Every structure is written in structure tokens, then in C-alpha cells.
Amino acid sequence: MxxxxxxxxxxxxxxxxxxxxxxxxxxxxxxxxxxxxxxxxxxxxxxxxxxxxxxxxxxxxxxxxxxxxxxxxxxxxxxxxDPPVLPHAEEAVRAVAADYPTAIASSAPPRIILAFLEITGLVDVVRGTVSSEQVGAGKPAPDVYLEAARRIGVPAAECAAVEDSANGIRAAAAAGATVFAIPNPHFPPAQDALDRSHRVLGEVREVPDAVRALAAS
CATH class of the missing domain: 1.10.150 (DNA polymerase; domain 1)
Known part of the structure; x- marks a missing residue:
């Protein structure tokens, strides 16, 4: 990875x-x-x-x-x-980005992605960002993940992806990434999508350890 x-x-x-x-x-x-x-x-x-x-x-x-x-x-x-930043999100991204080139691949427009990065102080930490409006199609098409991988200079098949929704999981899996799913409690992903993930996590603070375990496997 x-x-x-x-x-x-x-x-x-x-x-x-x-x-x-x-x-x-x-x-x-x-x-x-x-x-x-x-x-x-x-x-x-x-x-x-x-x-x-x-x-x-x-x-x-x-x-x-x-x-x-x-x-x-x-x-x-x-x-x-009142920015809706999840607890431990900033720390998780910083921990991962200390070891690996890191990107955001989102359906949110660029303006909202930038707002998140500015609020959390992650502008200089996240190496690449891609909104699905900047590529051919939104999720579940793999376009946004393929472009995010390209922007950090890593093949998608050598990336881990962190997703919460059914269409997001499908998009990342279709791109060839290894998917960690954090099921959205408001809109739980379908089981067939979860079945395409490598591992299901409970919250974002588990991501750094999960990534380390994947890299060591």
C-alpha cells in the first residue's frame, strides 16, 4: 500500500x-x-x-x-x-498523512472541500483533492478515486480508501482500492456494498491503525 x-x-x-x-x-x-x-x-x-x-x-x-x-x-x-467536523477526523488524517500521500475524493464541490481543509488546518497536509464534479461521473463510478490516486502519484490499486456510503464503497472498489468502510449511521450502506470492503471500522480514529495493519500484511 x-x-x-x-x-x-x-x-x-x-x-x-x-x-x-x-x-x-x-x-x-x-x-x-x-x-x-x-x-x-x-x-x-x-x-x-x-x-x-x-x-x-x-x-x-x-x-x-x-x-x-x-x-x-x-x-x-x-x-x-458551525462546521460539522467529526471528532478525531483531523488527527486521523494527520496520522495517516505522516506516512503516506493522502487525498480526499468527495462528491462535495471544491468550495466545501476547501472549507473543510481550512477549518481543520489540513490544507498543507492533504496532498490532493478531487470533487466528483471535476471528473466524468459521480460515485458509484470510479472516476473520482482514479483521479485522486493520479494526483498523489499512486496507482489506485495501491491505495486504501475510507468510505461510509454504499455508492462510495462501490466507487472505491471499482477503482481497485482497498476499502475501509465506516458505515454512515444516518444512511447505512447496503450489505452488498459492505461485502466489497476489506474491513468495517467503527469510527475514523481507527483508520491509522487499520492502515498500518494493512501495510504490514
Whole structure:
């Protein structure tokens, strides 16, 4: 193993339910409806994908660009006032990055990834960041993991990936990475996705020891 790639939402930030709540509010507040299964459908989607979904599938009376801007602005406000950083996230990233080139591969837009890095002081620690809106397709497609691995100069097959969602696990596994799953308590991943992980962990502070054990195996 030669590199480590973290997801952001649900792994380093307790934010999946915030994205969900804000998308619901924007959708219903602009004349749309919230359909059963919409939450699960959008987990892992890139910004262009989920903003189109709000408009085309849920009926938000906005353009996809307006939907994206409104949701992201509200999320950025939350990061500015009460950032949803998970306990031990900063320490876990620092511990791993001391030994391996480290990246973030996220469905969050670049603006939110940067906000997280600035709040935690990890801007100079994380070597590469990739938003799925910067690649061909969102998770479960492997694109974001393949690009994150490229940016840290390590083949994806030689990386460990840390994920919380079903589509995230599928994306990392499809890229060839060895996946550590930290199941999201708000939106638990499906068993078939968990079956593709190397090991299931309870929380992010377990990651450094899990990575060391993988490297020693």
C-alpha cells in the first residue's frame, strides 16, 4: 500500500444529513416534492447530477445551476458558523498523512472541500483533492478515486480508501482500492456494498491503525 484516499461527507464531516436536509428545503421551497428514495439516489452524485435530479425528478422550479448555487451557499454558511467536523477526523488524517500521500475524493464541490481543509488546518497536509464534479461521473463510478490516486502519484490499486456510503464503497472498489468502510449511521450502506470492503471500522480514529495493519500484511 502506498497511498490513502478519504471521502469527506460521512467520514471526516458529519454532513450527509445536512446535505439531505438542505436539498429537501430547497426543493420543497421552490415548488417541488420529495419522493421516496430520493435521498439514497443522490448519495454520491456529483453537483451537476444532483442539481439536475432536484429539477428534473423532484420538480424544483429552478434551473440546475440555481439549485446547486442555493444548496451550496447554505452548506457553506453552515461550515462558516458551525462546521460539522467529526471528532478525531483531523488527527486521523494527520496520522495517516505522516506516512503516506493522502487525498480526499468527495462528491462535495471544491468550495466545501476547501472549507473543510481550512477549518481543520489540513490544507498543507492533504496532498490532493478531487470533487466528483471535476471528473466524468459521480460515485458509484470510479472516476473520482482514479483521479485522486493520479494526483498523489499512486496507482489506485495501491491505495486504501475510507468510505461510509454504499455508492462510495462501490466507487472505491471499482477503482481497485482497498476499502475501509465506516458505515454512515444516518444512511447505512447496503450489505452488498459492505461485502466489497476489506474491513468495517467503527469510527475514523481507527483508520491509522487499520492502515498500518494493512501495510504490514
Amino acid at each position: 502506498a497511498g490513502v484516499i478519504f471521502d469527506l461527507d460521512g467520514v471526516l464531516a458529519d454532513s450527509e444529513q445536512l446535505w439531505d436536509r438542505i436539498r429537501r428545503e430547497v426543493t420543497t421551497g421552490s415548488g417541488g416534492h420529495w419522493a421516496e428514495g430520493a435521498t439514497e439516489a443522490m448519495i454520491g452524485m456529483s453537483t451537476p447530477e444532483w442539481s439536475r435530479y432536484l429539477v428534473e425528478e423532484l420538480g424544483a422550479d429552478l434551473t440546475p445551476e440555481q439549485a446547486a448555487d442555493t444548496v451550496i451557499d447554505r452548506m457553506a454558511e453552515r461550515y462558516a458558523t
